Amino acid sequence: MYDVIIIGAGVSGCAIARELSRFDLKVLVLEKAFDVCEGTSKANSGIVHAGYDAKPGTLKARLNLAGSLKMEKLSKELDFPYKRNGSMVLCFEEKDKEKLRELKARGEENGVEDLCILDKEELCKLEPAAGENAVAALYAPTGAIVCPFGLTIALAENAADNGVVFRFKSQVKEIKKQKEGYLIQAKDQSYEAKVVINAAGVYADKIHNMISERKMEITPRKGEYLLYDKNIGNLVSHTLFQLPTALGKGILVTPTVHGNLLTGPTALDGKDREGTDTTGEGIRQVLEKASLSVSNIPERSVITSFAGLRAHITKLPDEPETWVGIKRSEIEDDFVIGQVSDAPGFIDVAGIESPGLSCAPAVGEYVSEIVQNLLKPSIKKNFINNRKGIPSMSLSSDEERHKLIQEDPAYGNVVCRCEMVTEGEILNAVHRTLGATTTDGIKRRTRAGMGRCQSGFCNPKVVEILARELGKEESEIRKSGEDSWYLLPLETDQQE
Amino acid sequence: MRKGTVNDMKTVDLVIIGGGPAGMAAALSAYEKGVTQILILERDKELGGILNQCIHNGFGLHTFKEELTGPEYADRYISMVQEKGIESLLNTMVVDIQGGSPCQITAMNKEKGMFQVEAKAVVLAMGCRERARGAMNIPGFRPAGIYSAGTAQRYVNIEGRMPGKEIVVLGSGDIGLIMARRMTLQGAKVKLVAEIMPYSGGLRRNIVQCLDDYNIPLKLSHTVTEIHGKDRVEGVTVAKVDENLRAIPGTEEFVSCDTLLLSCGLIPENELTQGAGAKMDPVTCGPVVNERLETTVTGVFACGNVLHVHDLVDNVSKESESAGAFAADYVLNGGSDWKEAVRPKIPAKTKCTLPEGRDASSQLICIGCPVGCLITAKKREDGGYDITGNTCQKGEAYVRNELTAPVRTITSMIRVLGGSMKVVPVKTAQEIPKGKINACMSQIKEACVNAPVKVGDVLIENVADTGISVIATGNVTDKTGG
Secondary structure, eight states, rough: EEEEEEEEOOOOHHHHHHHHHHSSOEEEEEOOSSSOSSSGGGGGGEEEOOOOOTTTTSSSHHHHHHHHHHHHHHHHTTTTTOOOOOOEEOOOOOGGGHHHHHHHHHHHHHTOOEEEEEEEEHHHHHHHGGGTTSEEEEETTTTEEOHHHHHHHHHHHHHHTTTTEEOOOOEEEEEESSSSSSEEEESSSEEEEEEEEEGGGGHHHHHHHHHHOOOOOOOOOEEEEEOOGGGGGOOSEEEEEEEEBBBBBBEEEEEESOOOEEEEEOOOOOOTTOOOOOOOOHHHHHHHHHHHHHHHHGGGGGEEEEEEEEEEEOOOOOOOGGGGGGGGGGTSSSSSEEETTEEEEOOOOOOOOTTHHHHHHHHHHHHHHHHHHHHHBBOOOOOOOOOOOOTTTSSSSSHHHHHHHHHHHGGSEEEETTTTTTHHHHHHHHHHHTTOSSSSHHHHHHOOOOTTTTTTTTHHHHHHHHHHTTOOGGGGGGGGSSSOBOOOOHHHHHOO | OOOOOOOOOEEEEEEEESSSSHHHHHHHHHTTTOOOOOOOOEEESHHHTGGGGOSEEOOTTTTTTTTTEEEHHHHHHHHHHHOOOOEEESSSSEEEOSSSSEEEEEEEETTTTTEEEEEEEEEEEEEHHHHHHHHHHHOOOBTTTEEHHHOOOOOOEEEEEEEEEEEEEESSSSSHHHHHHHHHTTTOOEEEEEEEESSSOHHHIIIIIIIGTTOOOOOEEEEEEEEEESSOEEEEEEEEEETTBBOTTTEEEEEEEEEEOOOOOOEOOOHHHHHHHHHBBBTTTTBBBBBOOOOOOTTTEOGGGGGGSSSOHHHHHHHOOOOOOEEEEHHHHOOOOOOOOOOOOOOOEEEEEOOTTTTTEEEOOOSTTTTTTEEEEEEESHHHHHHSSSSSSHHHHHHHHHSSOEEEEOEEEEESBBBBSSSSEEEEESOOOGGGGGHHHHHHHHOOOSSOOOOOOEESSSSGGGSEEEESSSSOOOOTTT
């Protein structure tokens, strides 16, 4: 029997796993996909929000501020890309300036430091590209950008290094309450645990409803993005939001931590929990709305579009007033994190939409406290606090590069030329803790295929290396899911 | 190292970046002019560049006065480079170029690590790359099964692997047309080629010999408006576009397929050029050059597809010979003032359509050369033909054959055991009857040969009882390198 089973290896699940790995607990993470970071965590803005958005007093407000304050230190401990570039909320109408002041006041109430309002002149000085249409801006110097894959993978690897077990391709089918703890029927195997943590993202309602009579409903809210070539990555230096609307934070324009430019997201409620397809209408909206913030983004420089799904709660569990210790009225538009009232030891981590990525480090600690109260675990003596990422040839100095190649000549063989990723980095990605088994896994760990040619050049080489290293035939290599094959089996094409 | 520490510094007269057709032609011409200390830096494991995967024929009509396949064209240049003893470093990636006197090149490979080369001059010959899906903003999922035509070409012709069974091609550039035929010959079903423009960007002869020969529909003024399938491509939506290239509502049609090939244009690959600080030309997407093909960076010249995208490799070779000669002159006699910019002569982009209402039984497009003459043949009472519209003798012969006993040269690849490569490119030594193509392809697909294989080796005799051999068009050494 496991002490804790976490369902879902997104950023929340992995952050919780890492926090729990500080204790002498037997922890298992069940994930339906082939890898960590395959759902909402892989397709979002990559923003560490400063924390002025959420309603004061909510979990969102509390955890956002805490997460934002922890992220930089965490990025050093776990070696993932993070940059405090500062964010701005742009205001386009004189009459809306009052809203900026309200937002500033809200941020201050939430505890966000150093907020200030920029007039047009100051704005133009600090962010010239945004000066055309905006009349003023709220400036949050503590806003930052982070690599969402880097963060999630780092948390997962460190958790695994500290003894947490990860099982992939293990979709949860059924959960049963037992005398002590729960029995979880996953795709191929069943597992028992004293405590179950539901961090299943857009499926968190399905998991919740397996065990609770008080039903919850999550609606996937699609957000579409456009990613631009690094050659225009320095068009802006800050993360530029627009004043929030009823449907969300509007369209942002931001540099990514790797130096691309990113615009998006839209917000469209749908039904398909796998519906991460982009739409003509969505792309059009992003192009149009982004041009309000920065008018000269060259459309030709788009290198890819993608969509993510926010886990938006549309029906809260029909719970008593004091459910999870918070008044019902206050749960509206907030995360749902806590023990389910009719399922002791079953903890929901649901509705983790924006600013979920920013909150992750704090969500990990928050849930860890709940588990500590339940299981009273002792602290692990030999906890490994740090994790070293894959060396990046592209970010290294010439001297560092030379040293890497001398130590391992594979670092001298460039596989992805757009992002300058070498065979050495790919081999490292395959053979490290929770190593990559798919081309998407390689892409998120090394950036091979992430560049302007979008894997046109490196795909055959990455497929070949993966097959060789995993002892597989090339036709067995997948992009991400079961049916995402690249090549026909050899015998098939010979028969034709 | 760029900041001062020197490691394994090498000094030469001329560094050529890229060992494809442009780089080799530039190197040879500089050598002829008397510069002998030349170093070619090539990122791939062999010289030849993209020609190695262009196993179809149609190359060399100008340069060698005969029709060659890509690997054969490359092989001729590689032999000349080797004969002259011009040094090349393979598997070597250049990461930085600094112009000046001398120029400094920073590169890396497995053996030397990071190293620097000093040269009096540099010729940029890095070629181009394909436009990716993102630039076209096609909505939908991002499944496996979306390949640029060049990636698919590499899989099929170099790796000997098939990336799919049911194919839709978006874009009718020459690579797209060539790959439609190539995939068909290997047993895939090519459903259609969609082209957003009202004309094809490819050569007329490729529309005839790649699409018409295999009954593959070319849908002009059509584009892909959505990609279906989450894991693997399951189909695409194809729609007609209006004169503003926007999809016309109501014309959408779902086409099931497992693969989408993109052939939507080429872009000069100029990251290094821009890194060196060269001024760029927004029209060609290549560096601005003067009439000596010299960029705005001291000592740095450019030629081939890095300068602007060429339709024909023969033109690349010709331009690169000039660049090599100018660079040699610079090395030997020093530079002169950088006068005004001259945009290299870019032939008007092919805007190809087959004439509408053409009577295919008497009006034929000649496939003998890239011109693609429209030739009319009128049957006389005596059974002979009056042939008009051809601009050379080849056209007349082509039409006579086509009306009586049409023939084609077939190019493909054959599996190799124990070799440095998995497959070797091949062609029929002469044209074979069109009716024998399938029989010929079955034999080629079943064949398997042992390494080593050399250009010209007969690999199948009397293929499909035609009396014609299938011969190797590339070299494969045995695994030990022999």
